[in-house]
Amino acid sequence: MNFNYFTENLLRWYPLNRRDLPWRETRNPYIIWLSEIILQQTRVAQGLPYFHAFINKFPSVQALAKAPEEEILRTWQGLGYYSRARNLHACAKSIIHEKNGKFPDNYKDLLELKGVGPYTAAAIASFAYKEQIAVVDGNVYRVLSRFFGLDVDISSHQGKKAFGKLANEIIPENTPDEYNQAIMEFGALQCVPKNPNCQQCPLHTRCHALQNGLVETLPVNEKKIKVKSRYFLYFHIQIDGHTVVRTRNEKDIWQGLVDFPLSEYSSMESIENIDPDTLDLPEELQLLRPNYTISSEKPFKHLLTHQRIFASFVNLKFGAIHKAALEKWAQSKNYSLVTEPRLESLGKPKLIVRYLNQKY
DNA sequence: CTCCGGACGT
DNA sequence: ACGTCCGGAG
Numbered sequence: 001m002n003f004n005y006f007t008e009n010l011l012r013w014y015p016l017n018r019r020d021l022p023w024r025e026t027r028n029p030y031i032i033w034l035s036e037i038i039l040q041q042t043r044v045a046q047g048l049p050y051f052h053a054f055i056n057k058f059p060s061v062q063a064l065a066k067a068p069e070e071e072i073l074r075t076w077q078g079l080g081y082y083s084r085a086r087n088l089h090a091c092a093k094s095i096i097h098e099k100n101g102k103f104p105d106n107y108k109d110l111l112e113l114k115g116v117g118p119y120t121a122a123a124i125a126s127f128a129y130k131e132q133i134a135v136v137d138g139n140v141y142r143v144l145s146r147f148f149g150l151d152v153d154i155s156s157h158q159g160k161k162a163f164g165k166l167a168n169e170i171i172p173e174n175t176p177d178e179y180n181q182a183i184m185e186f187g188a189l190q191c192v193p194k195n196p197n198c199q200q201c202p203l204h205t206r207c208h209a210l211q212n213g214l215v216e217t218l219p220v221n222e223k224k225i226k227v228k229s230r231y232f233l234y235f236h237i238q239i240d241g242h243t244v245v246r247t248r249n250e251k252d253i254w255q256g257l258v259d260f261p262l263s264e265y266s267s268m269e270s271i272e273n274i275d276p277d278t279l280d281l282p283e284e285l286q287l288l289r290p291n292y293t294i295s296s297e298k299p300f301k302h303l304l305t306h307q308r309i310f311a312s313f314v315n316l317k318f319g320a321i322h323k324a325a326l327e328k329w330a331q332s333k334n335y336s337l338v339t340e341p342r343l344e345s346l347g348k349p350k351l352i353v354r355y356l357n358q359k360y
Numbered sequence: 361c362t363c364c365g366g367a368c369g370t
Numbered sequence: 371a372c373g374t375c376c377g378g379a380g
Contacts (some may be wrong), residue, residue, distance in 0.1 A: 041375090041376075041377085042377080042378090043377095043378070045378095046377075046378070078377085080375080080378095080379080081375055081376050081377085083375070084375095155371095156371090194380085221374095236373030
């Protein structure tokens, strides 16, 4: 059974590889709660100094409840997500004043605390009280999805449910705390997001992702990659049968392909209804008094996975007498002049091809 | 620059 | 279901 293989290897790996962290030496729920809040969205290395500062200044939930909010926020300074600090204070006061100083001692009651969600409640319940409830954090999604090949989308409700179900089927009843620590530590140290060292992984003989080449694709996270809009104004410059092009080298889309000189703007208004008289051309070009035609009514729309590009084209035609001057300008900008057949033969983004096809 | 990540407010 | 909160690593 792969469940047994999985847990046994994980629980063997953990004591040999675990980091010594102060909150792992206690079952004091206050200390565990504090550490878990600090570690939300935060790496251990970054959170550690804050943990020590908090334990020194506020050694108990009473001390934290009594402290002025200002002092708590000052101690939190630099950690980010400051609502975590405000929630910490609100919880401490609520525990002292409304719960007779008794720290919630089970998953369900822990969930009631502000800033304590399913992950944090499970962590405290298992570490402080050995409740058999599985933690599901980013590490757990990664480890379970890769080992078992569970490929449901972790950003969907369905996906979260599926992973919670699997995790709770695996968690052993006698050492739920060790198991929870082990799987998260394993995700943090061995089964890392990028370039994990699978050759020396204790689970590699039965890892679904490794066997099927899915290490880089799991876990599946369809979380909407936010699509950003960009607005390009292209200059299609022609002279004596030649066109000015440039090779895209910058760290951006279309690396190595060829397109035209362009200005990028941050809004649609800048690239529609271009006024030839106020067009902001490089000065050197302005002096050559080109003819221009502004292409098409509506900007072209070009979609990539993570970008939505709107592009307008300005066609500038220069008389042949200006060729030397134009060449000099192009050279200074690292652009080049190419003939029609040469342009045809170069690799161009679809967007540029569409524009050229429409034009000719 | 992009990616990563728990909880909460909408 | 989606945006917001934040900083660090790469």
